[in-house]
Amino acid sequence: xxxxxxxxxxxxxxxxxxxxxxxxxxxxxxxxxxxxxxxxxxxxxxxxxxxxxxxxxxxxxxxxxxxxxxxxxxxxxxxxxxxxxxxxxxxxxxxxxxxxxxxxxxxxxxxxxxxxxxxxxxxxxxxxxxxxxxxxxxxxxxxxxxxxxxxxxxxxxxxxxxxxxxxxxxxxxxxxxxxxxxxxxxxxxxxxxxxxxxxxxxxxxxxxxxxxxxxxxxxxxxxxxxxxxxxxxxxxxxxxxxxxxxxxxxxxxxxxxxxxxxxxxxxxxxxxxxxxxxxxxxxxxxxxxxxxxxxxxxxxxxxxxxxxxxxxxxxxxxxxxxxxxxxxxxxxxxxxxxxxxxxxxxxxxxxxxxxxxxxxxxxxxxxxxxxxxxxxxxxxxxxxxxxxxxxxxxxxxxxxxxxxxxxxxxxxxxxxxxxxxxxxxxxxxxxxxxxxxxxxxxxxxxxxxxxxxxxxx
Numbered sequence: 001x002x003x004x005x006x007x008x009x010x011x012x013x014x015x016x017x018x019x020x021x022x023x024x025x026x027x028x029x030x031x032x033x034x035x036x037x038x039x040x041x042x043x044x045x046x047x048x049x050x051x052x053x054x055x056x057x058x059x060x061x062x063x064x065x066x067x068x069x070x071x072x073x074x075x076x077x078x079x080x081x082x083x084x085x086x087x088x089x090x091x092x093x094x095x096x097x098x099x100x101x102x103x104x105x106x107x108x109x110x111x112x113x114x115x116x117x118x119x120x121x122x123x124x125x126x127x128x129x130x131x132x133x134x135x136x137x138x139x140x141x142x143x144x145x146x147x148x149x150x151x152x153x154x155x156x157x158x159x160x161x162x163x164x165x166x167x168x169x170x171x172x173x174x175x176x177x178x179x180x181x182x183x184x185x186x187x188x189x190x191x192x193x194x195x196x197x198x199x200x201x202x203x204x205x206x207x208x209x210x211x212x213x214x215x216x217x218x219x220x221x222x223x224x225x226x227x228x229x230x231x232x233x234x235x236x237x238x239x240x241x242x243x244x245x246x247x248x249x250x251x252x253x254x255x256x257x258x259x260x261x262x263x264x265x266x267x268x269x270x271x272x273x274x275x276x277x278x279x280x281x282x283x284x285x286x287x288x289x290x291x292x293x294x295x296x297x298x299x300x301x302x303x304x305x306x307x308x309x310x311x312x313x314x315x316x317x318x319x320x321x322x323x324x325x326x327x328x329x330x331x332x333x334x335x336x337x338x339x340x341x342x343x344x345x346x347x348x349x350x351x352x353x354x355x356x357x358x359x360x361x362x363x364x365x366x367x368x369x370x371x372x373x374x375x376x377x378x379x380x381x382x383x384x385x386x387x388x389x390x391x392x393x394x395x396x397x398x399x400x401x402x403x404x405x406x407x408x409x410x411x412x413x414x415x416x417x418x419x420x421x422x423x424x425x426x427x428x429x430x431x432x433x434x435x436x437x438x439x440x441x442x443x444x445x446x447x448x449x450x451x452x453x454x455x456x457x
Contacts, residue, residue, distance in 0.1 A: 012349045013347065013348055013349055014050055014348060014349055015045070015048035015049055015050045015059060015060075015348045016045045016046070016048075016049065016050065017041070017045055017049045017050035017051055017052070018051065018052065019052070020052040022052070023052050023053060023054055026051065026052065026053060027053055027054060030053065034334075034439045035333070035361060035437060035439055037051075038060065038334075038357075038359050038361065038362050039361075039362055039365075041060055042060075042062045042359075042362045042366075046062075047061065047062045047063040047066065047346060048060070048061055048062070048063075048066070048345070048346050048348050049061075049062070056082060056355055057354070057355070058082065058355050058356075058357055059345075059348075059350055059354050059355065059356045059357065060356075060357045060359065061345055061346065061356065061357070061358060062358075062359060062362050062363055062366065063346060063363075063366070064363065064366075064369065064390040064391070064392035064393040065346065065390075065392070066345050066346050066358065067358045067363060067392040067395060067399065068391070068392040068399070069343075069345050069346075070335075070337055070345065070356055070358055071335065071337075071358065071392070071395075071398065071399040071400040071402070072392075072399055072400035072401075074343060075400040075401050075402070076340075077339060077340050077341050077343055078337035078338065078339060078340070078356060079099050079337065079338050079340060080096075080097060080099060080336065080337065080338070081336035081337040081338035081355050081356060081357070082336045082338070082355040082357075091182070091186055091260065091263060091264050091267070092256065092259060092260030092263065092264070093256075093257075093260050094106070094260040094261050094262075094263060094264025094265065095107065095110060095261065095264055095265065095268075095405070096264045096268055097264070105244075106261060107405065109240050109241065109244045109261075110237065110240070110261070110265070110405055111405060112235065112240070113164060113235065113236065113237050113240065114405050114406055114408060114409060116408060118235060119163075119408045119409050119412060120309045122162075122163040122409065122412065123307065123308060123309045123312060123412065123416065124306070124308075125159070125162045125163055126159055126163065126412055126413055126416045126417070127306040127307050127416055127420065128306070129155060129158050129159045129162065130155070130416050130417045130419075130420035130421070131306065131420060132158075133151065133155050133417065133420070133421070134420055134421060134424055134425060136151070137151065137421070137425055137427075137453045138424070138425065138453065138455060140453050141453045141454065141455060142453075144452070145430040145433075145450035145451060145452055146450070146451060146452070146453055147448040147449060147450055148277075148278055148281055148427060148448075148449040148450075148451045149274065149275075149278045149444065149445050149448045149449040150448060152273075152274040152275075152277040152278050152417075153176055153270065153271070153274045154176060155274070155277075155417065156269070156270035156271075156273045156274045156277070156413065157169050157175065157176060157179075157266070157270045158170060159270075159273075159413055160265075160266055160269050160270050163409065164236060164237045164265065164266075164269070164409075165222065165226075165236055165237055165238045165262075166226075166231050166236040166238065166239075167222055167225070167226070167238065172218050172221075174214050174218075175214075175215070175218055177211070178211040178212075178214045178215050178218075179211075179215075179263075179266070179267050179270075179271070181207050181208055181210075181211035182208065182211050182212060182215065182263065182267065183267060183271065183440055183441050184204065184207075184208075184440075185204065185205070185207075185208035185211075186441060187440050187441065188204060215259065215263050216255075216259050219258055219259045219262050219263065220255070220258075222238055222262070223238060223241075223242060223258055226238040226239060226242060227242060237261075237262070237265060238262075241257075241258055241261055241262070242258075245257050245258060265406075267441070268406075268441070268442075269406050269409075269410075271331075271441060271442045271444070272331035272332065272404075272406075272410055272442050273331070273410045273413045273414055274444070275329070275331050275442045275443055275444040275445070276322065276325060276326055276329070276331050276410070276414050277413075277414055277417055277418065278444065278445045278449050279325050279328070279329040279445065280321065280322065280325045280414065280418055281418075281421070281427045281449070281451065282429065282435060282445070282449060282451075283321075283325055283328070283376050284321070284418075284422065284427075285426075285427055285428055285429050285451070286376070286429075287376055290321060290376070290378060291422065291426070293317055294317060294318050294321055294418065294419075294422045295422050295423065295456065297315060297316070297317045297318055298315065298318065298419045298422055298423045299423060301314045301315055302419065302423065307416055307419060307420075312412060312415055312416060315415055315419055316383070317378065318415055318418055318419055318422075319381075319411075319415055320378040320379070320380075320381040320382060321378045321418070322411065322414045322415055322418065323378070323380075323381040323396075324376060324377060324378040324380060324381060326396035327364045327370070327380070327394060327396070328364065328365075328374075328376060329361075329437060329443050330360040330361055330364055330395070330396045330443060331396060331410075331442045331443060332360060332396070332397070332398060332404070332442065332443075333359065333360060333361040333439050333442070333443040334357060334358070334359045334360070334361070334439070335357070335358040335359070335360065335395070335398055336355065336356070336357055337355075337356045337357075337358070338353065338354070338355055338356065339351070339352055339353060339354045339356055340352065358395070360395045360396065361439075361443065363392075363393060363394075363395060364393070364394060364395075364396075366393065369389065369390055369393040370393070397410075423456070424455065424456055425453055425454065425455060425456060426453075426454045426455075426456060427451040427452070427453060427454075428451055428452050428454060429449075429450070429451055430450035430451060430452060433449075433450050435449070
């Protein structure tokens with residue numbers, strides 16, 4: 001069968017990039033600072049770069065047209081790529097790593113949980129959890145720095161438990177630590193390309209096996225409790241997964257499907273929003289005039305009451321701040337894909353089997369599409385300012401068929417929590433602490449975010 005005209009390669013030209021002799025240095029740089037490698041490659045070679053990494057050659061594309069081609073126009077040709085494939089050994093075949101019919105079936109099961117009307121009904125639950133956070137933080141005023149990244153992780157896990165599972169995850173004390181270990185293992189698998197056998201008794205591998213067993217135990221308990229006490233409407237993730245796997249004859253397969261889906265959903269769901277909120281409070285501390293505008297808007301819109309869904313839509317400037325935070329520090333910093341058939345992108349040949357990278361972190365700082373790209377400027381997202389901006393120059397939640405299923409809940413959480421905290425508290429970076437981005441499964445703050453708490457007078 002002849003390939004469609006849009007998909008047929010016309011060029012055999014390969015993108016520029018470092019020579020293969022640079023592979024050892026490049027591998028060392030990737031292990032040390034992946035963001036610097038991607039940023040430097042784009043600056044030196046342009047919007048299309050070929051990066052030789054040992055047995056692999058990465059094709060890094062950094063133009064909105066390239067992103068559109070890979071993620072949307074020819075998405076069927078690009079399956080999950082380097083890193084995520086290897087993370088499967090840690091995460092299993094959940095929505096993040098699966099492909100084909102399995103992915104479509106999983107998406108069909110999960111999608112209704114994120115319908116706009118259902119998410120809108122979660123505003124009260126999110127606001128209640130945000131109020132609890134504010135109370136916890138206020139109790140720490142004057143006691144020294146608080147790890148805001150840790151607080152955001154606890155908060156977002158609690159919110160996901162209530163909104164997606166209709167369950168209280170605070171009863172599982174080890175869940176946050178176990179997720180941390182699983183994420184560390186996923187990154188280890190990604191960086192080592194799964195070259196280290198899982199049976200090798202490294203301390204990290206032993207910790208991972210214990211963490212995975214702990215999460216399997218938690219998932220089994222959650223499923224058993226839901227089966228014994230069904231929810232009233234049955235529209236939460238647990239209920240839908242129990243129904244979807246109910247006809248699976250093999251108990252092991254059914255258990256693994258439940259585990260993979262819930263672990264992936266909870267890990268990706270809480271980690272992305274926790275990272276966004278951490279960067280938000282850091283940037284608000286660094287830009288006091290922006291903080292004042294957010295505070296004024298929240299007081300004007302909400303007064304001293306909890307937000308409703310209608311209120312969230314009126315927090316215009318607060319939403320602009322969140323969007324700008326995600327531009328500078330996109331929760332999903334890289335989108336790896338693997339070409340199933342050869343293709344042409346930006347005039348360059350992409351061989352079948354090539355590992356292709358789209359990097360929102362560098363794309364969001366492309367000077368052709370973002371003036372003064374390193375400056376924190378929420379006004380970029382003011383109503384009417386997006387006119388003429390390339391749709392694919394801003395990809396905080398990806399694009400195309402794989403667009404993040406939980407984006408609406410993530411935005412709701414980030415907006416409500418930011419409003420709740422800024423209305424009553426100011427968070428200030430601990431003196432002497434230097435922040436550094438850590439590109440893991442999400443772009444999080446490395447080593448935590450110590451900040452002091454101050455009540456707004």
